[in-house]
Every structure is written in structure tokens, then in C-alpha cells.
Amino acid sequence: xxxxxxxxxxxxxxxxxxxxxLLDRVTGHLVELDADLTWQLLEQSTSLRGRTAERWSDxxxxxEALWRGQFALAGHLERLSSLRGSRRSLxxxxxxxxxxxxxxxxxxxxxxxxxxxxxLTEPLDHTELTSVDVALRAMSDDYGVVALLVSEVAxxxxxRCNVWIDWSTRCPRFAxxxxxxxxxxxxxxxxxxxxxxxxxxx
Numbered sequence: 361x362x363x364x365x366x367x368x369x370x371x372x373x374x375x376x377x378x379x380x381x382l383l384d385r386v387t388g389h390l391v392e393l394d395a396d397l398t399w400q401l402l403e404q405s406t407s408l409r410g411r412t413a414e415r416w417s418d419x420x421x422x423x424e425a426l427w428r429g430q431f432a433l434a435g436h437l438e439r440l441s442s443l444r445g446s447r448r449s450l451x452x453x454x455x456x457x458x459x460x461x462x463x464x465x466x467x468x469x470x471x472x473x474x475x476x477x478x479x480l481t482e483p484l485d486h487t488e489l490t491s492v493d494v495a496l497r498a499m500s501d502d503y504g505v506v507a508l509l510v511s512e513v514a515x516x517x518x519x520r521c522n523v524w525i526d527w528s529t530r531c532p533r534f535a536x537x538x539x540x541x542x543x544x545x546x547x548x549x550x551x552x553x554x555x556x557x558x559x560x561x562x
Contacts, residue, residue, distance in 0.1 A: 367455045369448070375462050376440055379492060383433050386496070389503060390426055398514040412513070419509045422502040428470040429499050436467050436492065465489045472498060 365371045393399055402408075408416050440461055443454065450458070460466065471486040490498070 367452070367459055369450045369455065372444065372450065372455055372458050372462070376437075376444060376458075379440070379462070380437060382496060383430070383437055386433070386499060386503075387430055390430060393423070393503075393506065393510070396510060396514075398510050398517065401517070402510070402513065415509050419506045422506050425470045425472070426499055426502055426506070429495060432467060432469050433492070433495060436461070462492060465491050465494070467492055467495050469495050469498075472502075 366375075402416055403420075405416075440458060443458060443461070444450070467490055468487045469490050471488050
């Protein structure tokens with residue numbers, strides 16, 4: 361978009377609308393992720409081991425950062441909307457300020473989970489200033505990591521679930537029991553001495 365168009369009221373409105381659309385899409389994906397059965401089972405798990413446990417630890421940090429990022433971007437959008445107001449035409453000073461808010465590194469986002477360890481003197485909820493576009497790209501990358509783990513675990517647990525279903529069908533007296541435990545998935549409230557359950561994927 362040319363500078364002249366970018367700094368017009370129409371250009372600013374278009375960019376704010378595009379930002380709003382992208383943020384709505386991000387929010388929808390995060391809500392869908394939180395409602396995913398595999399994600400919920402991972403959150404309840406007490407038996408993850410090895411590589412799966414490591415990846416889950418990383419994914420849970422990214423998930424938290426994704427929601428913090430969503431809140432930060434929602435607040436930034438509210439700031440943009442408030443500054444934009446309802447005027448049909450905006451003075452150049454306001455257009456320039458809105459342009460800076462849309463393009464500049466002015467959004468305070470949570471630091472990337474891939475960043476090095478927080479220094480002793482830094483706050484635990486370390487943040488960094490970035491632009492809307494950079495923030496959305498980073499969130500997209502984080503979401504990809506989380507979604508990949510959920511997809512792979514769902515596939516493994518899905519295969520296991522089919523085995524449990526076949527087994528419970530062949531042994532009616534056990535029907536329903538594995539399913540109530542998430543097809544062999546053990547949670548903190550489902551431990552029973554003397555009962556062995558399949559372990560999580562490694």
C-alpha cells in the first residue's frame with residue numbers, strides 16, 4: 361500500500377479491519393484448541409514420559425503465551441479503535457499516530473518461549489515490544505508447534521483407543537471401563553492400586 365493511501369482515513373480503516381479479522385481468527389483457533397479433547401486430556405495427564413513430556417512442557421508454555429498475546433493484541437485493537445473514533449475524516453496527526461500503532465514496535469507481548477532464560481533482575485512475566493505483524497507471525501509459529509503435538513498425540517491415542525474398544529467388545533465385562541478412562545489414558549483422579557494402564561506415547 362502506497363504511503364499516501366496508507367495515511368488516508370480509508371487506508372487506516374482498512375488496516376484496522378484486517379487486524380480485527382485476523383485477531384478474531386486467532387481467538388477462534390485458541391478457543392477451539394482449548395475445547396479439543398486431546399488437549400484437555402494432555403492437561404489432565406500425570407503419566408507423560410520422555411520426549412512427549414518435554415514437548416508437552418514446551419507446548420503448555422506456548423499455549424499460555426498465545427493467550428497472553430491474544431489479550432495484548434485485543435487491548436491494542438481497543439486502543440486503535442478508541443483513537444480512530446467515529447469521525448468520517450481524521451486529521452493527519454491522528455493518521456500518523458494510528459499508522460505508527462499499526463506498523464511500529466509498540467505492542468507489549470510476552471517474550472517468546474524460545475528465548476533464553478529470564479535474567480534474575482527481570483520480571484517473571486517478561487515482555488517485549490514488537491509490531492502487530494511480527495506478533496501475529498510469532499503466534500502463528502507457536503500455534504503450529506502446539507497444534508502439531510496435539511495432532512500427533514491424538515493419532516497415537518486414537519489408535520490405542522481403537523484397540524481398547526476392540527478389547528472391550530471381545531470382553532463385555534470390561535465394556536465401558538477403558539472408555540471412562542479416556543481409552544487407557546490415566547488422570548490424577550483415576551489411579552487405582554494394582555491396575556495397570558497403557559503409558560502415554562513416548
